[in-house]
Amino acid sequence: MTPDDRQAVFSHRQIAAIIKGIQEDDGHDVPILGKSLGEAILFVSEEAGTNASSAHVIYGEHGSLSYTDCLSVYRDFGPSLRADLKN
Numbered sequence: 001m002t003p004d005d006r007q008a009v010f011s012h013r014q015i016a017a018i019i020k021g022i023q024e025d026d027g028h029d030v031p032i033l034g035k036s037l038g039e040a041i042l043f044v045s046e047e048a049g050t051n052a053s054s055a056h057v058i059y060g061e062h063g064s065l066s067y068t069d070c071l072s073v074y075r076d077f078g079p080s081l082r083a084d085l086k087n
Contacts, residue, residue, distance in 0.1 A: 013038030017059040045074035
C-alpha cells in the first residue's frame, strides 16, 4: 500500500467492517461483525493471534484489506486508532 492508500483507509476508519478468515479452534471460519474499520484493523493487527495471516477486512461497497494491508495501516496509524477507541 502507498502512503496515500493508508491515509485513505484511515480516513474511513469509522465505517462498518467485517473480518473474515479468522478460524475458531474447531477450524470453522466465522465472520466477525459489529466493528468499525479502525477496530477491525486493530483486531487483526493486535488481537487475532497466529491465525490472523489469513484474515481480511471487508468495508464499504468494495473495500478489502489483507492481513499485510492491516499491518501497514496499523504501523502508520496504530496509536490514533487506539485513541479513537477511548473516545
